[in-house]
Amino acid sequence: MQEKGNISIHTENIFPIIKKFLYSDNEIFLRELVSNAVDAVQKIKRLGALGQFNGEVGTPLVQVAVDKTAKTITISDNGLGMTAEEIKKYINQVAFSGASEFVEKFKDAKDANEIIGKFGLGFYSAFMVADLVEIQTLSYQEGAEPARWICDGSTEFEITEGTKTTRGTDIILHVNKDSEEFLEESKLQEILDKYAKFLPVPIKFGTKTESIEDGEDEEGKKKYQDVEVDNIINTTSPIWTKAPADLSDEDYLNFYRELYPFSEEPLFWIHLNVDYPFNLTGVLYFPKLKNDFEMQRNKIKLYSRQVFITDEVKDIVPEFLMLLHGVIDSPDIPLNVSRSFLQADSNVKKINNYITKKVADKLGELFAKDRKAYEDKWKDIGIFVKYGMISEEKFYDKAKDFALLGNTKNELFTLPEYKEKVAPLQTDKNGTVVYLYTNDASKQDAFIQSANKKDYDVLVLDSPIDNHFINQLEQKLEKTSIKRVDSSVADKLIEKDEVNEHILTDEQVKEVTTIFEKAITKPGLQVEVVALNPDELPVTITMDEFMRRMKDMAAMGGGMGFYGQMPDSYKVAINGNHKLVSKILKAEGEEQSNLAKQAIDLALLAQGMLTGPELTAFVSRSVALI
Numbered sequence: 001m002q003e004k005g006n007i008s009i010h011t012e013n014i015f016p017i018i019k020k021f022l023y024s025d026n027e028i029f030l031r032e033l034v035s036n037a038v039d040a041v042q043k044i045k046r047l048g049a050l051g052q053f054n055g056e057v058g059t060p061l062v063q064v065a066v067d068k069t070a071k072t073i074t075i076s077d078n079g080l081g082m083t084a085e086e087i088k089k090y091i092n093q094v095a096f097s098g099a100s101e102f103v104e105k106f107k108d109a110k111d112a113n114e115i116i117g118k119f120g121l122g123f124y125s126a127f128m129v130a131d132l133v134e135i136q137t138l139s140y141q142e143g144a145e146p147a148r149w150i151c152d153g154s155t156e157f158e159i160t161e162g163t164k165t166t167r168g169t170d171i172i173l174h175v176n177k178d179s180e181e182f183l184e185e186s187k188l189q190e191i192l193d194k195y196a197k198f199l200p201v202p203i204k205f206g207t208k209t210e211s212i213e214d215g216e217d218e219e220g221k222k223k224y225q226d227v228e229v230d231n232i233i234n235t236t237s238p239i240w241t242k243a244p245a246d247l248s249d250e251d252y253l254n255f256y257r258e259l260y261p262f263s264e265e266p267l268f269w270i271h272l273n274v275d276y277p278f279n280l281t282g283v284l285y286f287p288k289l290k291n292d293f294e295m296q297r298n299k300i301k302l303y304s305r306q307v308f309i310t311d312e313v314k315d316i317v318p319e320f321l322m323l324l325h326g327v328i329d330s331p332d333i334p335l336n337v338s339r340s341f342l343q344a345d346s347n348v349k350k351i352n353n354y355i356t357k358k359v360a361d362k363l364g365e366l367f368a369k370d371r372k373a374y375e376d377k378w379k380d381i382g383i384f385v386k387y388g389m390i391s392e393e394k395f396y397d398k399a400k401d402f403a404l405l406g407n408t409k410n411e412l413f414t415l416p417e418y419k420e421k422v423a424p425l426q427t428d429k430n431g432t433v434v435y436l437y438t439n440d441a442s443k444q445d446a447f448i449q450s451a452n453k454k455d456y457d458v459l460v461l462d463s464p465i466d467n468h469f470i471n472q473l474e475q476k477l478e479k480t481s482i483k484r485v486d487s488s489v490a491d492k493l494i495e496k497d498e499v500n501e502h503i504l505t506d507e508q509v510k511e512v513t514t515i516f517e518k519a520i521t522k523p524g525l526q527v528e529v530v531a532l533n534p535d536e537l538p539v540t541i542t543m544d545e546f547m548r549r550m551k552d553m554a555a556m557g558g559g560m561g562f563y564g565q566m567p568d569s570y571k572v573a574i575n576g577n578h579k580l581v582s583k584i585l586k587a588e589g590e591e592q593s594n595l596a597k598q599a600i601d602l603a604l605l606a607q608g609m610l611t612g613p614e615l616t617a618f619v620s621r622s623v624a625l626i
Contacts, residue, residue, distance in 0.1 A: 002160045026179065029129050030064070030188065031195035032122040033075045033171055035307050037062040038201045040079025040169060044140055047080075053140055055167070063204045064192065068183045071175045073129075077201075078168040081139040084147040084159050091123065091135070091149060092157060126171065127153050129179035136162050137169040189233070195308045198238040198327075204230045238306070240281045240327055244271045256285055260299070260325060264288045267377050270362045272328065274354060278347040282328035284359070288380045289323060303329040316348055318356050320387035320395070328355075353394070360388075360398035367402035375412050378404050386469045396476070408441055408448055408458045415477070422457050426494055428481075434494045435482045437461040437470070446606050450490035450536060458485050467549065486607070487545035489573045491532045500531040504576045512581060516574055519596035522604070522614065529574045538578040539603040542571050570609075572600065594621060 041060045047053035063076040082090065126133045135149040146162030164170065181187055189205065196203050207228045214225040239247055239255045252269050266285035274280050284300070300317055302309045306329060314322065316333070332347045363385065367374045385403050388395040404412045413421060419433060426434045436451055437459035438444045448458050461470060470482045483493055491500060504512065509529045516527045516539075525541070547569065574581060584595045601618040604610040610618060 002158070026125075026128040027182075027191050028195075029125040029173075030073075030075075030182075030191045031307065032125045034062060034064065034192070034196050034199070034203065036123060037075055037077035037079065037169070037171075038199050038203075038307075040077050040081075041201045042079075044079045044167075047140070055140065060201045061204060062199075062201055064188065065206070066183055066185060066188060071180070071183060073173045073175060073182060073188070075171045075173075076168065078166065081144070081164075081167050081169055082135075082137045082147065083139045083141065083144050086139065087135065087137070087147055087149045087159060126173055129175055129182055130173035131176040132174035134172040134174070135169065136164045136172065138162065138164040138167050140167050192233050197234050197308065198236075198303065198306045199234050200236050200241075200306050202230075202232045202236060203234045205233050206231045238327070240271070240283050240329055241306070244273070247271075252283065252285075255283065256325070259301075259327070260287075263325070266325065267380055268362075268366065269326070270358055272355065272358060278330065278332050278350050278354075280328060280330045280332075280351055280354065282326060284321070284324045284326040284328070284355070286381055286384065287323070287325050289383055299323075299325040301327050302333065303327060304333050305329070305331050309333065316351055316355075318352055318388070318392055318395075320384060320391045321355060321359060323384060323387070324359075356388075356392055356395050357398075359384075360395055364398060364402050374402070375404065378406070378412060383463060383465060386463070386465055390465070390468050390472050396472075400476070406460050408438065408452075408460055415473075418459075419477070419480070425455055426457070428495045429497045430495075432479045432481050435459060435473075435480065436485045436493060437466075437482060438485050439466065443608055444484075444486045446537065447486040447490070447540075451485050451493065453535070454490055456490070456494070470549075483545045484548065486542055487548065488542050488571075489530065489532055489536060489540045489575070491536065492530070492573075500533060500577065502531040502576055504529070504581075508585060509576060512574055512576060512585060515584060515592060515596050516572065516600065519593060519600055520572070522609070524569050525572050525600075526569065527572045527574060529576045531577055532573075532575040534575075534577045534579070536575050536578065537603070537606075538575050538580040539599045540573045540575070541603045541607050541609065542573060543569070544571070572603065594625065597621065598625065 041062060044053060045057055045060060048055075048057040058078055061078055063074075065074045065076070066072070067074075130153075132150065132152050136146065137149075138144060138146040146164040148160045148162035149157060150160075151157040175183055185206065192203060192205055208231040209226050210229050211224040211226055214223045217223050239251055253265060256263070256266055256269075264287070266287050269283055269285045272280055272282040272284065287299075299311070300313050300322070301311050302313050302316060313328070316328070317324070328351075330347075330351060332351075333345075363381070366377075382404065385399050389399050389403060390396075400415055403415060405415065405418045406412050418435070422435065423433050426436070428434055436456055438448055439460075439462045441448060441460060441462075451458050463469075474480060474482055485493070487493070502509065512529050513527050520527070580595075580599060584592055584599070587595055598618070598621055601610055601614065601621075604614070605618070
């Protein structure tokens with residue numbers, strides 16, 4: 001038997017185009033060919049189970065072999081095999097049914113995956129690394145004869161009688177000069193680990209040496225001998241394919257260690273398993289995160305029928321859960337997935353919503369089941385919860401019952417609990433409940449203590465994401481305002497009906513204002529004399545809450561660029577009722593000036609704003625005053 005022919009396409013430049021567009025992703029040839037081999041093996045198993053194949057199915061196996069001398073890579077399976085007629089049908093025609101359209105529509109395309117998926121070019125990805133591809137195959141069908149197909153990358157092929165004596169298919173790639181890196185075993189091992197690590201059929205790649213027990217020596221000690229065994233590179237039944245009831249905590253932890261060998265143990269995990277209205281399985285882990293909000297993207301791996309697709313899952317997994325680790329597997333997502341597919345496919349949106357719901361349900365369950373354990377984890381999971389509440393409306397609706405707020409006394413409260421706690425003392429004259437917070441308890445200690453003296457509670461919101469979280473809470477919580485504790489003096493943080501009376505006359509207020517304005521050398525400071533409790537500090541420096549928040553958001557790239565360009569502006573609140581102010585009024589000349597400067601510098605020092613020559617001058621002045 002010998003037959004020559006042309007692949008059923010209407011152009012002869014298909015292979016150069018394939019190579020050109022797919023060049024940057026040329027390693028996927030191995031994924032495509034191994035996946036095809038696995039499919040062939042699974043199909044023969046199914047036919048055997050259905051009674052449509054009465055022969056010996058044997059032990060399922062796919063083999064990858066490399067011969068550096070011959071410059072070949074061979075992918076072998078003991079699956080269905082093909083007849084010569086099937087080769088003509090599946091290799092020569094079906095794979096290129098859309099070739100003409102491909103050439104016209106995608107000659108300017110940039111998404112290689114989309115090209116492969118749309119036109120079924122999986123097998124032909126072999127020509128990205130080979131200048132000659134050979135198929136040796138023997139079909140499972142009774143009386144079938146072996147067949148050989150060969151193609152040199154042109155549109156011409158040749159079919160002859162094959163030499164294969166066992167059922168299955170061998171794909172032999174004669175590697176081209178530009179792709180000889182793939183003749184290195186380490187390179188192939190790396191690609192197999194990436195794409196085939198969890199395929200459902202054993203993948204053999206060479207052999208390895210193992211030590212096995214070999215009786216005992218004369219002293220009764222165990223003896224070992226080295227033997228060569230098959231190097232099976234994959235786990236055929238990863239945990240996401242099993243029922244949660246059949247798995248222990250150690251199983252989940254071992255799988256995590258296999259995926260992320262140098263990471264800390266995860267906090268907990270969620271096992272995903274749904275088959276309607278879409279198919280999805282997987283395991284998502286909550287890792288320990290530092291409070292500096294380090295974004296560890298690309299830690300979730302997407303699979304389709306246990307074949308690795310990508311770790312760029314932005315359109316499948318909600319943005320806030322990109323911080324999670326783990327695996328999701330959906331046969332509804334094709335191997336050669338493209339961004340345009342993900343954005344257009346209705347199942348992807350359903351998967352996104354399902355994952356959001358599962359995460360929210362798991363967190364709610366943990367909170368209800370063991371609040372103490374949940375609170376212990378809050379430092380690590382708080383960033384997930386806050387990010388989710390900001391970015392996903394549906395998640396916010398669930399999370400408002402288990403999101404926690406922590407204060408400077410290390411107490412934690414749910415949102416309803418906290419409002420109930422502070423409302424009696426922290427409601428202003430307009431009926432608005434005012435939450436106070438610090439983003440740096442050490443630096444703002446003086447302000448916290450002043451607030452505590454009035455029995456005000458102070459929250460700790462010190463994560464970079466908290467600026468956005470605060471805005472979200474103010475929008476969602478009815479009649480609630482949130483202010484940083486150093487945005488004003490304690491008496492003014494929460495406006496009450498009762499006010500402190502000035503002990504200074506109007507003329508004295510003007511005089512104090514002038515004295516302190518002359519003493520200020522730092523730009524952007526505006527003096528205001530206010531009537532405060534005599535026990536409050538004589539001078540306090542604050543920044544307006546709105547202005548500070550806008551500048552913080554501008555610094556984070558939050559679209560407030562106008563505010564980011566504005567110079568810093570601070571209020572210098574002079575406590576007209578403090579005895580030091582009265583002393584400054586009575587002083588004269590240089591003494592008065594030095595006292596005013598000293599009071600301002602102390603306030604600047606408390607805010608961490610006194611540096612350089614100003615700090616040196618303050619130290620010298622302090623020594624002189626002592």
